[in-house]
Amino acid sequence: MGIHFMWIYFSFLMVPPVAPLASLISTVNSLYTSTREDSLRTDLFGSYQKNSRPAPLVDIRCNIKLLSIKDLNTREQSMSSVAYFTFTWNDTRLDWSGNVLYTDIEEIYSTESELFVPPIVVENSVSNLGLLSDKTLPIQIAQNGKITWSPGNIFDTACNIDSTFYPFDEQMCSITLTTRGYKSHQLTLSLEEVPLILSAYQENGEWTYLRSSASTAVVARGTDYYSQVNFDLTFQRRNTFHLLSTILPMFFLVSLTCLVFKIPVDAGEKLGYCLTVLLAFAVYLTLISDNIPTTSTNTSYLSVFLNLMLAFGVMSCFLTILVINTHFKPEEEEIPKSVESIANCIAKMVCWRQYSCCRRPNNFTVDVLSLSEKNNSENTIGKGRGNRYLTWQDVAKILDALFFWVYVWLIVAMTILFTITMAVGNKG
Known part of the structure; x- marks a missing residue:
């Protein structure tokens, strides 16, 4: 038992006191003075x-x-x-x-x-x-x-x-x-x-x-x-800002261009509507021109697409004038055979009225003699053209139907091509 207590006593003597060690560390850290740093700098x-x-x-x-x-x-x-x-x-x-x-x-x-x-x-x-x-x-x-x-x-x-x-x-x-x-x-x-x-x-x-x-x-x-x-x-x-302020409004304006061919000529608003849409498109392009880069080193696909859509709008005005001019041609003026043949083909393509895309119409026939007797006039519109005929108003409506579908498919195709090009380019 005595030996055990003696071992504990000597072990305690061998452990250095904590307080003097901390004091020594504090003394070493406090050796820094500005005078000594000045001496070091010298x-x-x-x-x-x-x-x-x-x-x-x-x-x-x-x-x-x-x-x-x-x-x-x-x-x-x-x-x-x-x-x-x-x-x-x-x-x-x-x-x-x-x-x-x-x-x-x-x-x-x-x-x-x-x-x-x-x-x-x-x-x-x-x-x-x-x-x-x-x-x-x-x-x-x-x-x-x-x-x-x-x-x-x-x-x-x-x-x-x-x-x-x-x-x-x-x-x-x-x-x-x-x-x-x-x-x-x-x-x-x-x-x-x-x-x-x-x-x-x-x-x-x-x-x-x-x-x-x-x-x-x-x-x-x-x-x-x-x-x-x-x-x-x-x-x-x-691109969220540009999607909401540039691309979506552009698609909406472009879709309005197609609808000009759905307005009847007799309504008297056809050309006015077309010019209004074109003017809105031009003003819109002016507003977003500040956001589109103006460098000539690389051409933006968006700029090309917007200019194509503007060209479609300008062309719709010319086509609208053509439709109006055709609609108001004198009834006495005979429709050329070639124009009538083309109109019949287009009518089948666009399924206009009784025309079918797959078969010839059977019920769109008019007896010219009966029509003349009924109207009791000298105007025989279909004279010399058998028992089927088209008026200039019909030709104008057929052209309206043709231009409407052409514009729809062109705009859809251009939009899909633009989207695919942007998506592929963005991944690249």
């Missing part, structure tokens, strides 16, 4: 030359943190993005990890006025061709000499807009960084493991972010070669 920057690069080949690792897409302008072919870059490199002249006097100072901060900062530009910028710079931005210097620099801004960059499948289009825009002054064998740009960071990205109301990619390259300017990094961003247009 040692580091005493002979430091910011215009000299840290090594024969400086590797600048970079990535981009995208915050939002301010605008993607299809007319000006530019993208405005809110982002900041993070560049890291090693400067062995600022390494104090081996100096035991400052091991408690893990990092310090400085600015461009004191440090070597790589000269980098946004190559495809459309608003500012100067170097990336922020003289007030703190630059982190780690104990091992690792420099971390994160300049941010609103970057306006050129973007090659392809409006072929507008408003179901996808656009890929790039942000290109290139070194200036130092050539590729002196300063090189490389990518971090995660080139694009979207943790703080805010979705745009018009464009949806789809994917991104990044690549490095060496570009030639004359006989010299410079390092370059490309960040490619792909966005898809949100």
Whole structure:
């Protein structure tokens, strides 16, 4: 029993007290003072030359943190993005990890006025061709000499807009960084493991972010070669607004064009209705012209479709005038044999009245002699044409039926073709 108590006593003596250990840690952490950092800065920057690069080949690792897409302008072919870059490199002249006097100072901060900062530009910028710079931005210097620099801004960059499948289009825009002054064998740009960071990205109301990619390259300017990094961003247009404000109203207006051939000529509103629909279509095109891209590099299928529909509207006015002119021809004017034959064929095609698509009519016959006796007039409309005849009014109605179905099938076919083209293009 005595031996057991002695073992517990010696074990208790061997355990260091907790309070003195915590006090020791607190003492070490409290060694930092501004005076000691001033002393460290004096040692580091005493002979430091910011215009000299840290090594024969400086590797600048970079990535981009995208915050939002301010605008993607299809007319000006530019993208405005809110982002900041993070560049890291090693400067062995600022390494104090081996100096035991400052091991408690893990990092310090400085600015461009004191440090070597790589000269980098946004190559495809459309608003500012100067170097990336922020003289007030703190630059982190780690104990091992690792420099971390994160300049941010609103970057306006050129973007090659392809409006072929507008408003179901996808656009890929790039942000290109290139070194200036130092050539590729002196300063090189490389990518971090995660080139694009979207943790703080805010979705745009018009464009949806789809994917991104990044690549490095060496570009030639004359006989010299410079390092370059490309960040490619792909966005898809949100098309709900365009469906409701552009495409659906267009389909409704186009459907009204067909109905002009269902209005009887005697109503007196046929040509007025046609011109009203055409005018509404023209005004509508004027209103949506601001939303359709005006670039001539690629032609939008939507623009082609709208112009075709406008052409159909114009042609309907000509056809309406033809129908009205045919309807009001004098009854004394004999219908040519060729016109009557064509009208009979068309009547069968469109199943007009007693005409059938599959058989000849049997009950649409008129005895010319009985008709003449009944009317007791000298006007024998069907004279010289056997016992079947058509009047000019009948021909006009047959033309109305023909044009109605032609327009219906043309508009349906064009709409289906337009939809399939957009769907295939959107998947592509």
